[in-house]
Amino acid sequence: IDELLSEGVAGKRVFVRADLNVPLDGTTITDDGRIRAVVPTVKALADAGARVIVASHLGRPKGAPDPAFSLAPAAARLGELLGADVAFAEDTVGSSAEAVVTGLADGGVAVIENLRFNAGETSKDDAERAAFADKLAGLADVYVGDGFGAVHRKHASVFDLPKRLPHYAGYLIATEVGVLKKLTDEVKRPYVVALGGAKVSDKLAVIDQLLGKADRLLIGGGMAYTFLKAKGYEVGISLLQEDQIPAVQEYIERAEKNGVELVLPVDVLVAPEFPDLKTKAPANPTTVAADAIPADQEGLDIGPETRKLYASKLADAGTVFWNGPMGVFEHPDYAEGTKAVAQALVDAPGFTVVGGGDSAAAVRTLGFDENAFGHISTGGGASLEYLEGKTLPGLAALED
Numbered sequence: 001i002d003e004l005l006s007e008g009v010a011g012k013r014v015f016v017r018a019d020l021n022v023p024l025d026g027t028t029i030t031d032d033g034r035i036r037a038v039v040p041t042v043k044a045l046a047d048a049g050a051r052v053i054v055a056s057h058l059g060r061p062k063g064a065p066d067p068a069f070s071l072a073p074a075a076a077r078l079g080e081l082l083g084a085d086v087a088f089a090e091d092t093v094g095s096s097a098e099a100v101v102t103g104l105a106d107g108g109v110a111v112i113e114n115l116r117f118n119a120g121e122t123s124k125d126d127a128e129r130a131a132f133a134d135k136l137a138g139l140a141d142v143y144v145g146d147g148f149g150a151v152h153r154k155h156a157s158v159f160d161l162p163k164r165l166p167h168y169a170g171y172l173i174a175t176e177v178g179v180l181k182k183l184t185d186e187v188k189r190p191y192v193v194a195l196g197g198a199k200v201s202d203k204l205a206v207i208d209q210l211l212g213k214a215d216r217l218l219i220g221g222g223m224a225y226t227f228l229k230a231k232g233y234e235v236g237i238s239l240l241q242e243d244q245i246p247a248v249q250e251y252i253e254r255a256e257k258n259g260v261e262l263v264l265p266v267d268v269l270v271a272p273e274f275p276d277l278k279t280k281a282p283a284n285p286t287t288v289a290a291d292a293i294p295a296d297q298e299g300l301d302i303g304p305e306t307r308k309l310y311a312s313k314l315a316d317a318g319t320v321f322w323n324g325p326m327g328v329f330e331h332p333d334y335a336e337g338t339k340a341v342a343q344a345l346v347d348a349p350g351f352t353v354v355g356g357g358d359s360a361a362a363v364r365t366l367g368f369d370e371n372a373f374g375h376i377s378t379g380g381g382a383s384l385e386y387l388e389g390k391t392l393p394g395l396a397a398l399e400d
């Protein structure tokens, strides 16, 4: 983007593909981290006199307008953060978008409605995506990719559109890639990775890679129960992906062979049912050993002994990557595991990276100071796929 700014952008229509996919409670944004992350790019362009068109997806609407997924709240928040008026187009490529873009003054900023209200954005059909990208290209003179959280998606605005316009990477993408390079090329040891979240299937590919790179792998969250089951423990009614057990067993064996310490919970908090996240009514969980989960109970967080164990495994870390909460942190009775891991990252001597929408939102909503971490990534799937060594369509299109 510095190259673009030095060439001069005054009066140019610059399409910024951001990731404003923020968590919403109705129309209230519960974590604005992703909006704040794109402000430096938008501000630099606007200050240089560009006419800035900010575009993003939000949620997974079905290729048609759906008010529940409108970007209007995100546009309003962007305006507050910029301290400037931000125009909002009620469609993405139709008459409203055209009018809003035509009405932009030099230095003005507009947000166009959710890209995924158009089936062409996410289509697997190259021609359908191309047709939508052609329409988007008609709105702008230049493309700036800065939606790091979406670079792993082969979507029209991420992959096809940059091929149609002079294209540049924004500040956020440059920072995120710089950090992930440190985790792949310049890692300081011990390299400790903490993985949580609901589904083990989302993490298989990254675990596969990490078994050759990390020194320690700490497992928590819903995915831990598939590991415990693979070790032969009963997990009651906890989240379980039976079909992944053979893969997990192979990982447990490979970790041992490769000298990677694979650390599983030694105790967990259990209850007969999933907590009510709306009322946050007391859940009264009990703590049990990881090999003694009662048949009618569900594991919902790591227990106190595991919290201590994981903190000790992080205490001397030279590098940490953490993706995925350790429990149902949205409920106060199950937030301690995630808090303990976040605190251990704060206390760790090395470079710490929090990756993933949920863990990033967790550290902020649990009251941690963002600056206490080396880096909080805006990308969940994107950072995982980067660490898996995959080619990310949105980065490849910018490098092209």
Ligand code: 3PG
Binding pocket: 019, 021, 059, 060, 149, 150, 153, 357, 379, 380, 381, 382
């Ligand atoms: C994310 O939340 O990880 C990104 O915004 C991508 O969203 P998606 O998984 O719906 O493509």
